Amino acid sequence: xxxxxFKGLQKTFTYRQLNKAAPQDVFPxxxxxxxxxxxxxxxxxxxxxxxxxxxxxxxFTTPMHGNEDTVWQVTQYxxxxxxxxxxxxxxxxxxxxxxxxxxxxxxxxxxxxxTYRYTALSRDQNSYLEFELEQDFxxxxxxxxKAINHYLLTGEMLKQKEV
Numbered sequence: 001x002x003x004x005x006f007k008g009l010q011k012t013f014t015y016r017q018l019n020k021a022a023p024q025d026v027f028p029x030x031x032x033x034x035x036x037x038x039x040x041x042x043x044x045x046x047x048x049x050x051x052x053x054x055x056x057x058x059x060f061t062t063p064m065h066g067n068e069d070t071v072w073q074v075t076q077y078x079x080x081x082x083x084x085x086x087x088x089x090x091x092x093x094x095x096x097x098x099x100x101x102x103x104x105x106x107x108x109x110x111x112x113x114x115t116y117r118y119t120a121l122s123r124d125q126n127s128y129l130e131f132e133l134e135q136d137f138x139x140x141x142x143x144x145x146k147a148i149n150h151y152l153l154t155g156e157m158l159k160q161k162e163v
Contacts, residue, residue, distance in 0.1 A: 008120040009129045015141035019110040021152040023082045023102040026110045029148060030084055030100060032060045032072070038151035039144070040160045045069075054084070064090050094129075095119045114141065 019026045028034055031054035032044040046052070047059040056077040061069040068091045075097075076085035082102035089095050097117045102110050116137060120126045143160070150158035 006123065008122075009126040010117065010119045011129045011133060012115065012117045013134060013137045014113060014115040015138070017112045017114065017141065017145040017148075018105070019102075019112055019145070019152060020149050021108055021110060023104050023110045025152065026112065026148070027079060027082045027084075027102055029151070030054070032058075032062075038157055039147055040157055047071075064093070067091070067093060090121075092122055094121055094125050114144075 029038060032042075032046065033053050035042045035044070043063055045061045047061060049055060049058045049060075054074055054077065056074055058074040058077075060072050062072065064070045070088055070090040072086050072088045074084065075087050076083060076099075078084070084100045086098040087095065088098060096119070099113075099115045101113045103113070105111050118129055118133060120129050147158045150156070
């Protein structure tokens with residue numbers, strides 16, 4: 001088999017979380033700058049943003065454990081309808097499209113629907129998507145839900161070692 005024989009596996013996962021605040025309070029936290037306030041271990045470098053915060057066509061990077069940086073681009077950004085979409089590219093690993101939609105349940109409760117569509121860029125990633133990704137995705141989403149809700153309720157970051 002040569003490199004042209006490779007076909008990347010694609011997997012889509014959706015997680016619905018309940019956030020203990022109104023959508024207008026949750027949505028601004030879905031920003032690389034603001035994630036530093038509530039997501040323990042989050043690190044980024046802003047590459048392009050007119051406002052300095054998240055917006056359509058904003059580009060930033062995050063470190064990828066020993067590999068090349070992951071490059072993120074905001075492809076949709078609609079604060080009026082509480083929708084955002086990112087495309088994330090990690091060379092040699094994967095491309096991920098992330099859609100987030102917020103829906104008001106009541107005055108202080110938001111349902112966040114988070115959908116990740118992964119495409120593998122290597123045979124190793126095909127294997128990871130096939131056998132390990134689903135559980136890692138669930139664990140990540142559970143952590144995200146705990147961390148953002150802790151911040152929304154207390155104004156403080158929940159440290160991973162505290163959980």
